[in-house]
Amino acid sequence: MRPKYLFAAALAATALASPAPAARSETAVLAGGCFWGMEAVFEHVQGVSNVVSGYAGGDAKSANYRDVSAERTGHAEAVRITYDPSRIGYNDLLAIYFSVAHDPxxxxxxxxxxxxxxxxxxxxxxxxxxxxxxxxxxxLKKQGVKVATKIESGTFYPAEAYHQDYARKNPNDRYIVINDAPKVKQLKAKYPARFKG
Incomplete structure (x- = not known):
């Protein structure tokens, strides 16, 4: 059994009691591997209105696929998630991030x-x-999960247009079929009340 399947129990205790902010829209920026799969997962989450693939952690000049792929920019492939905090909390987005969207x-x-x-x-x-x-x-660490995830700072820069909605536009792409479609299925299985088709 892969470690990430154990996260649900550990994350159950992370539902921090805090009132939902008054704002109807907030953003979250998360990185966890290829942004195609991260985008595909969060596009299917109730309360999420928009997901944009991009780069975070580097500067504006090097925020492009060619330079980021060369691994010299400091950027991570990331997604910017716009969500309604009255419908889904940030801690709920993190639960999905840690247990479905990638292996932390x-x-x-x-x-x-x-x-x-x-x-x-x-x-x-x-x-x-x-x-x-x-x-x-x-x-998660207290539960014995060896989390590699770091908390970082940096501006988010949207990726090139051809990366946006890549999984939705290319469902038969071999990479998507093997790596990303299973994550969306897992989201539906693990969080049926949070899933939107």
């Missing part, structure tokens, strides 16, 4: 993809998100 025990890799641009990293958008992310990681 991997260092600088996910599946067939290797290098720092495929690292597991959370880019909090405010102090509250940073505190929640730190609490979730601490609880």
């Amino acid at each position: 025990t991997q260092v600088n890799r996910q599946g067939p993809d290797t290098g720092p641009s495929y690292r597991s990293a959370i880019f909090p958008q405010d102090a509250r998100q940073k505190a929640i992310a730190a609490e979730v990681i601490a609880r």
